[in-house]
Amino acid sequence: MKFSKLIKMAVSSVLANKVRSFLTMLGIIIGISSVIALVGMGQGTKQDVASKISSLGTNLITVNIMGRRSVTVTTAELNELKKKPGIKDIAPSASQGSVTVKSGSSSKSTSTSIEGCVPSSATIRKLGVSNGRFINQDDVDSRYRVAVIGTDAADTLFGSTDIIGEEINVNGSIFSIVGVLATQGGSGQDSPDDKIIIPLSVAQRLFKISTIRTFYVEAEDENSVSEAKAYLQIFLNNKFSSDSTGSTNYRIMDQSTLLATATSTSDSMTTMLSGVAAISLLVGGIGIMNIMLVSVIERTREIGIRKAIGAKRMTILIQFLLESAGISTFGGILGVLGGYVAAYVMKTFFNTSVVISTNVVLMAFLFSVVVGVVFGVYPANKASKLSPIEALRFE
Structure with missing residues (x-):
């Protein structure tokens, strides 16, 4: 057949x-x-x-301090690190997750992440604003209660991103909104679109954070990343000794590590x-x-x-x-x-x-x-x- x-x-x-x-x-x-x-x-x-990782730049290095809280990194030490070859700038950060934030003009609220930043965070981490301005040095030095809010958080609390001058309540403290972050995409509290940024000095006082456990390093260029990481490794090895298991109390990640x-x-x-x-x-x-x-x-x-x-x-x-x-x-x-x-x-x-x-x-x-x-x-x-x-x- x-x-x-x-x-x-x-x-x-x-x-x-x-x-x-x-x-x-x-x-x-x-x-x-x-x-x-x-x-x-x-x-x-x-x-x-x-x-998203590529958009942050190929010369960004992230350092996280883990383990013992008795040994910390100070602002003075970070300023000294800035002088090392291959390192262009450093931006310390302090964050607190799952914070209840209320809008000042209504009863709306949301649970999100609050991050304390310095002015250089905007350039190092590519945190642009679509409306208003970012945190400036005067805000940090004078501990002004100002905030830059993500677009998703703005929509949740106010139903709009045209909210410069509006107020939010964070743990009983009133903050004035001075800027709205440009949309970056993503979801969840770790998304830049959902978080709220305040001056680092204010975040440390508000959440009783006396240590710097995360900081972002901008290398001079992509070719300087290895050199910058080497200096960071030396600094952190001297600062933090390994624990009994031989593991370190810090983590250094560049963009290639994050991508992998x-x-x-x-x-x-x-x-x-x-x-x-x-x-x-x-x-x-x-x-x-x-x-x-x-x-x-x-x-x-x-x-x-x-x-x-x-x-x-x-x-x-x-x-x-x-x-x-x-x-x-x-x-x-x-x-x-x-x-x-x-x-x-x-x-x-x-x-x-x-x-x-x-x-x-x-x-x-x-x-x-x-x-x-x-x-x-x-x-x-x-x-x-x-x-x-x-x-x-x-x-």
Whole structure:
């Protein structure tokens, strides 16, 4: 029998039971859609993170002090560090998470992160303002209670970003808003769009923070990053001795380190989520095998008649394999369409960045076809081995 005729027979068999075939495909459809959408979301997140990290500049170094609180870094020491070759400027920071902030003109409130900054934070960390101004040196020296607010926090508290001169209440202290940060994207309290920035000196007094545990270093240029990190390493090694386990009490990260960490985390999450989605494909494969076994039982007499009039075992085997492959192929096509629809929904309604790769789509589709073939082997083999005499006796 011609191969083209076998294909037509397989397609006709699949279409003869549309509802059953669709329900059989459902596991494949869900699996393919999930893999495409989740991998696309992971790739989109990776690109967003890489873009945001790159936008901060390739010469930014972040230092976090951990461990014992009795040993600290002072402002005087940071000023001395600024004189080292390769180091252009340093901006200390002090932050407090999950602080309840209320708007002065209404009863609206939000829980967000408050960060104490110095004027150089704006240039070192690329913290631009879309309205008003940033913290200046006079604010820090005089401990003025002024604030620069992120766009998301502004929308939550006031429903607008045109709020220069408005007041907010932070832990019972009233702050006047002097600026609104430019939108940078992201979500959560650590997002610049959701945080509130006040003078460093005010933050230290308000939250009783007497130490500097985070500071940002701007190297002269990208080529000076290694030199600047070397001086920071020497300074911090002299300042903080290793603990009993040999680990240090500080962490130095440049943009390449942050990017590698973020990429690794994103890849791990994408792999894990894709693995979960791939389980649906396996479940779909089991469903195909079950239905094909039922089909073999239902068509036992048909198989017997065909064998009795000369149909070869290989012909029967190929037909049933084509049927199972057809189900998984149709399911794969619908799954790909479902993946694109899911990506569109995530982009449009959830503001999630999704990047769908053609390679991922092709691999997911081919995997669905392979699943259909693999799980169709046993039913097809069983059908091809039926004895025509026994098959014709089957009721």
